[in-house]
Every structure is written in C-alpha cells, then in structure tokens.
Amino acid sequence: MEEAHTSEALRETVIVVHGTWAAPQTDTVRWYQPHVSATVTDHFITRLDAELEKRGSLARCWAHCSDAHPAFHWSGKNSWVERTHAAAALADEVARLKNAGWLCHIIAHSHGGNVAVEALQQITAQVGTTGPSGKLVTLGTPFLDAMAPIAWRADTLRRVLNLLYLVVSGLLVAIYVVGGSLWFWELNRPVGEKVELILILLVAWGALAALGRFVSRPWLLRRAQRKKRNTFQGPRMEAPSSLLDEFSDVIFRLHDDAASQTPLQVSLLAISSPMDEAWQVLHHLRGAEDPLAIRTGLLRYLLGAIRSHMSQGADIARIHGAKSYGDFGKFARIQLAFIHFFCFWGALALLVFLSPSRSLKIMDLAFVGFILFLPLVAVVTGTKTLGPGFYSAALSPFRWIARAIGSLISIPAFCTTYIVRRRSWSVLLAMAMGMEGYRFSLPVVEQWPRNLPEGLVRYEDMPRGAEQRAMDKRNAWIARHLGGVSRTFARMVISPADLSLLLATIEQDRSLIHAAYYTDDECIGRIADWIAGVR
Structure with a gap:
C-alpha cells in the first residue's frame, strides 16, 4: 500500500x-x-x-x-x-x-x-x-464501483479531443501543402520543376499517412483494452513496442498517463457475510425488479387508465344504487330509448336555434320546450310506475358522459402518475445506495471489489462462530426490547423524539450495530x- x-x-x-x-x-x-x-x-x-x-x-x-x-x-x-x-x-x-x-x-x-x-x-x-x-x-463492505464509468468517460473525452487535435493539425498541413502547390503550379514553371513538386507532394502525403497510421494504431489498441476497465486496475496495456509507437504516445499525451497508472501492490482481504444486513438490503434492492414499473408506453398506458377510470366510476355508481338498461324489461327499455331519443333531438334543436346565424323566435323556443318536455313526462311516469331505479337508468347516458369528461380532465394526473412510477423506484434506490446525483447506471453491489485484479483480492466469509454469536445477541435484544418497540409504534402519534430515542437505543447496544459482526x-x-x- x-x-x-x-x-x-x-x-x-x-x-x-x-x-x-x-x-x-x-x-x-x-x-x-x-x-x-x-x-x-x-x-x-x-x-x-x-x-x-x-x-x-x-x-x-x-x-x-x-x-x-x-x-x-x-x-x-x-x-x-x-x-x-x-x-x-x-x-x-x-x-x-x-x-x-x-x-x-x-x-x-x-x-x-x-x-x-x-x-x-x-x-x-x-x-x-x-x-x-x-x-x-x-x-x-457492499462494494460499489462508482468511479469506473466516470474515469472511462473522462478518458474517452480526452482521447476524442486528442484525435480531433490530430485531424485538425493534419488538415492544416494538407491545406498548406495543397494550397502552396496549386499556387506554385499556376506559375510559369519549367516541366522539371513541376515534376519535383509532384515528388515533394508524394513524400509529404506519405509522411502524413505514416504518421496517421502509427499514431492511430496504439490509440485503437488502448481503446479496445480500456473499454471495460477503470483507473484502479493498474497499467492498462504494455508500453509501445517501437520508437514510432513511442512518438505517437507523446502526440496523444498517453505515455505519461500510462506511466501514472502504476500497478497496485496492496493485498486486500474482504470479510463479509450473507447475514450482513447492509449487504442484504443493498444487494437485493439493486437486483430487484422495479415493483412500480409500467411495462407499456405512454399512449397505451393513457388509454388503459381512461378505460379503468370509467369502469371504476361505473362500479362505484352501481354500489350507490345506479341502474342501467339491463336492469329493466323490454317495455321499460323502449321507454328509456324514447326518452333519450327526444333528449338528443331537443339538445340538437336548441343548439341550432341558438346559433348566431339564426334569429331566435318564440315558436322555436316552444318547439324545443315541447321536445324536451316529452322526455320529462316519460321519466316521471316511468319512475311512478317502475320505481326510483327508472329515474336512475334515464340518467345513465349522462353519467357516462360525465365519467368520460372526468377521465379526459384526469389525463395530466395520469401522465404524472406514469412519470412518477417510472422514476420513483430509481430515485429511492439511489437514495438507499447513496448514489444521488450519479449520472450513470447504478453500480452492482458486490461482496468483494471485482474492479481490482483478482490476484490482489481474497474474499472470506466471516468466521461461523462470530456470525452465530452476533445472531444470538440480536435475538436476545429483540426478546428484551420488542415490547418497547411495539408500544412506541402503537401510539397514535409518534414524535421525532420517539424515533430518535429508539434509534439511539439500537445504536448504543453493540449487538445491533452493523459492526458487531466484525468486533x-x-x-x-x-x-x-x-x-x-x-x-
């Protein structure tokens, strides 16, 4: 170390x-x-x-x-x-x-x-x-390799910038050579001088091609070997094998970087236990499927939510005693259809007569009133004959329209629910893992650091005797304090002071500290x- x-x-x-x-x-x-x-x-x-x-x-x-x-x-x-x-x-x-x-x-x-x-x-x-x-x-330790993606991204960005620098430099040289050559060609020069110019161009382009080849070669090799590794694994590839490779490393500023990645000499012993609560919680949370996840797209979810909202509204109305066509016989259904037919035409006539292009007359109002009066008489008569359920059935289309309007109004709430269900689990998981603000995929939770070379790490389960004694202490603590914990949570109102006192009690008892297994x-x-x- x-x-x-x-x-x-x-x-x-x-x-x-x-x-x-x-x-x-x-x-x-x-x-x-x-x-x-x-x-x-x-x-x-x-x-x-x-x-x-x-x-x-x-x-x-x-x-x-x-x-x-x-x-x-x-x-x-x-x-x-x-x-x-x-x-x-x-x-x-x-x-x-x-x-x-x-x-x-x-x-x-x-x-x-x-x-x-x-x-x-x-x-x-x-x-x-x-x-x-x-x-x-x-x-x-619940090992989380959080820095590998950050290091890889920074390394990739640096390489891209270096490559961009090389390309721009090559273009500048090419423009200088070609531009000067064209200017020279336009002059009244002898044929021999033009042949010399062609030879110079060929040598210049050959030098550029060789430079590009020997510079890009080690860059491509390192890119392939570094893609899935990180800065904690020591040297990422062997030193260049030729002077030209060494020269290309200087151009890319990679030689110093490779030299700084000196091999790790530390020997690491990772002791853990499947019974360790911190490991259990983080490992299972990270590996569990999102229980709130929505498997469909937004459009399908909205259509399903609208249907569910309307269906649930109908079920609730039925619980409150609402009736529909199916609850009555043939004669009552014909009467209900008559009522709804005249209501529809009455509403349509009212909209036509109230249009700005038509002057409203008393006869028009009388006609609309007569059309709307007939359904009202039919509803009163049917309710007197068949009971209050007939009145409820007559209102069923209007209830359906109200539920449809309510479902459309609820679309913003449905969208919010969709977003929350898609994001909330990842947010809660990041909070539990202490990875809030992390811009990459959450790292996998391991019992030993897999990002280090295998030869440097040795994993061992906690000694069985130590694990059993820690579990016995915890069982004894639960037997002593379970009643007090139950009484605390049985209160109708729990203050922050009550919870703080409970946590303090747990923390002060060494048998319940996460470190108790290892002491x-x-x-x-x-x-x-x-x-x-x-x-």
Whole structure:
C-alpha cells in the first residue's frame, strides 16, 4: 500500500476507516476510535492490538496519532460524493504518514471499504510501489464501483479531443501543402520543376499517412483494452513496442498517463457475510425488479387508465344504487330509448336555434320546450310506475358522459402518475445506495471489489462462530426490547423524539450495530493474522 521509509526502523500503524453514519461524537467513543483509558480491555482497538502483539507484528492501531494529528475520520454521510472526498483525504493521510516513515495498514468497515478501495489508486500514485506494502482489510463492505464509468468517460473525452487535435493539425498541413502547390503550379514553371513538386507532394502525403497510421494504431489498441476497465486496475496495456509507437504516445499525451497508472501492490482481504444486513438490503434492492414499473408506453398506458377510470366510476355508481338498461324489461327499455331519443333531438334543436346565424323566435323556443318536455313526462311516469331505479337508468347516458369528461380532465394526473412510477423506484434506490446525483447506471453491489485484479483480492466469509454469536445477541435484544418497540409504534402519534430515542437505543447496544459482526474475538484474530502476514 505504501513505500517504506528509507530509515531502518520501520514504524507500522493501522488506520480504521468507519462506515456510514458512524462519524465521531463528542460524548462517546466509537468502536473504531483509540481509547484513552488503558483499563478498558474489551474495546475493539485494545483487543486488536493485543492480537497483533501475540503474532509478533509491530503494527498498532492509530500508533501515529497525537494531539497534533488525530485519528482519521470522514463525514459518514450516505453519499458517493462524500465517499469520494473521503478517499482523497485518506490518500493524503497515507502519503503524509509515508513521508514521516510509517507503514500503513487499513481496516475499513462497511462503506469505509469503498472509501479505501477508491483511494488505492491515489495512494499508489502518491507513495509509489517499491518497498514493503501495507495490508488492507474490509469488513462487511457492499462494494460499489462508482468511479469506473466516470474515469472511462473522462478518458474517452480526452482521447476524442486528442484525435480531433490530430485531424485538425493534419488538415492544416494538407491545406498548406495543397494550397502552396496549386499556387506554385499556376506559375510559369519549367516541366522539371513541376515534376519535383509532384515528388515533394508524394513524400509529404506519405509522411502524413505514416504518421496517421502509427499514431492511430496504439490509440485503437488502448481503446479496445480500456473499454471495460477503470483507473484502479493498474497499467492498462504494455508500453509501445517501437520508437514510432513511442512518438505517437507523446502526440496523444498517453505515455505519461500510462506511466501514472502504476500497478497496485496492496493485498486486500474482504470479510463479509450473507447475514450482513447492509449487504442484504443493498444487494437485493439493486437486483430487484422495479415493483412500480409500467411495462407499456405512454399512449397505451393513457388509454388503459381512461378505460379503468370509467369502469371504476361505473362500479362505484352501481354500489350507490345506479341502474342501467339491463336492469329493466323490454317495455321499460323502449321507454328509456324514447326518452333519450327526444333528449338528443331537443339538445340538437336548441343548439341550432341558438346559433348566431339564426334569429331566435318564440315558436322555436316552444318547439324545443315541447321536445324536451316529452322526455320529462316519460321519466316521471316511468319512475311512478317502475320505481326510483327508472329515474336512475334515464340518467345513465349522462353519467357516462360525465365519467368520460372526468377521465379526459384526469389525463395530466395520469401522465404524472406514469412519470412518477417510472422514476420513483430509481430515485429511492439511489437514495438507499447513496448514489444521488450519479449520472450513470447504478453500480452492482458486490461482496468483494471485482474492479481490482483478482490476484490482489481474497474474499472470506466471516468466521461461523462470530456470525452465530452476533445472531444470538440480536435475538436476545429483540426478546428484551420488542415490547418497547411495539408500544412506541402503537401510539397514535409518534414524535421525532420517539424515533430518535429508539434509534439511539439500537445504536448504543453493540449487538445491533452493523459492526458487531466484525468486533468478535474470532474475527479480530483473522484480521490480526492478515496484517501480521499469517495466511
């Protein structure tokens, strides 16, 4: 992880990088922080130092810390931006310690593992790769490779700009050569001079073709090899094999870039467990299908929503006692058809008589009134004979028109629902993963960093004994506190203070902390083995 100091007495220190929502607090000592009291023997730091001493390792947790240089920490916010800032700060911290003669090992918990892995390339670039390297251990990290797409996009943009620079430069040279040649050709020159000019043009174009060929060749090779890789995988291809290839690298400004991608020398042990809640939640959320997704296009969705809205309105009307043609016999249906026929023609006649091009007369109003009066008489008569349901059936076409108008008015609401259902799950998923504002596809959640070379990473499940003891503690906590939790949520009104108190209770009990799985003695022993070089 870092180059040893030139001095013979090599000092070793262990940096513990905490995870999300675990930033230091003024009124308590977190499990990863150095403990000021020597009498506290059950602290994680104290127990790990004791295990390292048993194995003959010189490394100690926070051995480099002093009043002037406190223990490293970061904001702990569930945000990929904050994790990126923390990675840069961690790289600077390791570089500072290297210059002071320290060999650094890193233990990173939860999203702190993403911070450490993201910092690896910066650490390698700053401190070099010669000499002994420190060890890295991640505990329960849900690995998210957020920087690979960003690095690939920046690299692609730089290459496109370089290629554009080459093309423009070639065009300028070509314009200069061709323009000068045409001007020279137009002059009254002897034939021999024109032949010389043709030879010069051929040599110039041959030089341009050779330059383009040897410049584009390594660019195309690197493009093919870098397409699915990222900046954390060390050198992306071998050095050019010829002087012309080397010259093309200078033109493309790729030689320095390839030299800066020095190979990672760190050995990483990733410890996790399928029982780890953080891993479970993020892994299953990321891999689950969108439960709110709409599988059809917008037009089909709108047509279906309109039909559903009208059908639901009809069902609700039926529940409230509405009747239709199908609820009556043949004679009643004929009477209903008569009513609706005269209503239609009465409404049509009224629209014609009220048109601006026609002067309204009293006889016209009398005619329209007579047409509309006949359906009213038929409705009253039928209702008296067949009951209130006949009146409801007579209104059924008007209810259908009202539902149709209501469905059309609701189209903006349907569009909003469509957009929300298409976007809400991705927004919630990005919030859960701390990837808000991320412009690429959300990364896959892994139990070990697949973006690093396989030879540098070793994955192990948490020791079975440690996992079982952590689960037993959790079951005991649930047995003790389930009643209190139920009473809290049984209240009709839950205040923010109630929820804060509940979260504080959960956090203060070490059996319910996400880190509890990895603070077990058996797990601490495995961490000490890795740092001490005991395989």
